Amino acid sequence: MGTGFVIYTMAGPRSISAQKNAATEAALAQVKQALIGWSASRIPTLGSPNIRPGELPCPDMNDNGLDDDGSCVAGAIGRVPWQTLGIPRPLDGSGETLWYAISGPYRYKYSSSTPPITSDTLGNLTVYQGSSAATQTSQAIAILFAPGAPLGTQARGTTTGLCSTTSTTIQQRFCATNYLEATGGGFNAQTGGPFIQAVASGVVNDRVLAITNADLMPLVEQRAAQEMMSLLEDYYNAVGDYPWADISDGNSNHTSGDATNRARFPCGATFPYNWGDNGTPSLPDWLSNGCASASGWPGVIYYTVSKSRLESSGSICSSCTSTNLNITNSGWAYLCTHLAVPFTCTLGIVPSGSARLILITSGASTGGRNWPDITLDAITGYFDDAENSNNDDDTYVIPATSNNPNRDRMYIVR
Secondary structure, three states: OHHHHHHHHHHHHHHHHHHHHHHHHHHHHHHHHHHHHHHHOOOOOOOOOOOOOOOEOOOEOOOOOOOOOOOOOOOOEEEOOHHHHOOOOOEOOOOOEOEEEEOHHHEOOOOOOOOOOOOOOOOOEEEEEOEEEEEEEEEEEEEEEEOOOOOOOOOOOOOEEEEOOOOEEEEHHHOHHHOOOEEOOEEOOOOOOOEEEOOOOOOOOOEEEEEEHHHHHHHHHHHHHHHHHHHHHHHHHHHOOOOOOEOOOOOOOOOOOOOOOEEEOOOOOOOOOOOOOOOOOOOOHHHHOOOOOOOOHHHOEEEEEOHHHOHHHHOOOOOOOOOOEEEOOOEEEEEEOOOOOOOOEEEEEEOOEEEOEEEEEOOOOOOOOOOOOOOOOOOOOOOOOHHHHOOOOOEEOOOOOOOOOOOOEEEEEO
């Protein structure tokens, strides 16, 4: 009995601690996936036409489970808006609701004139690892915090007082400083950070999880590409041709001498018909915003169409080198079904052969990647395969299989 008691007293607390840690990790993982899914599925409405795929909800500032309706400041800190995300209240191992900070460029309903969030949009929140001497990331788009049990003078009741996080007088339970701590040059309750993940001690017990562009963009980019493909198919079904591509200003290059079948998705004046004319679909704001400056989705997703599917069978096409687009290898790609209702793109092994329409997504940026020149027609530095990046003919290769989030992906209609 004595031996059993010793074993229990040694293993019991450790077991409880492990259970709490597991609960915390599970809650952090659940919220991360919920944020990514919510972001990728954003759909504009008549009342909110500026909704953008890729945006994230504001934090919950009054513990009602709902986001702050897009009115948060850059770097705002509050609880996870679990009701907005459609998940149960996320609790850490101590029974506290998770907290959340958001990067400025990813704020929900940020501005009606703000360009869409794309795979080139980086976060700007910094997270230290242990101390300011080691930076975990300086490009977080959002940060999750598991606050743990109260430490020191932290009070989490209904008494009101000045909150240093918001510089307003609010109840203690709404103030981040009563849940999140500072150490090593980082302060998890400070709007905009820098934040810190540190070893638990008597002065800090937060668990921190940073979310980056690379975590979010594979799914958001997939959403953008599939919707772009669907719009192109609707356009073709309405007029019998795909639109001419753009190489300079967002508009179709369609006149003799510069008519092109490849480079950018046309998001401005489009030929043979404008978007929304003659039964063609209209573009959502998130796809047309940033069009002329190539700062939107058409600036990071490559578009090419076969000569045979252009106006007058591409008779004036100056860039076409073949009647059809040619794929020279087999590999993993998204095959999109022509005339399918609903339109779908399915990931699988696609064999070599011809194609009528191809989009190539560029993957998540890790910094320093921008279009080198608005008039440049080659997507230099975006694609991993020379056959795709050289932009010199109608032959392409399916990018090699890779789990890297910044890897190219191809979408094909045959």
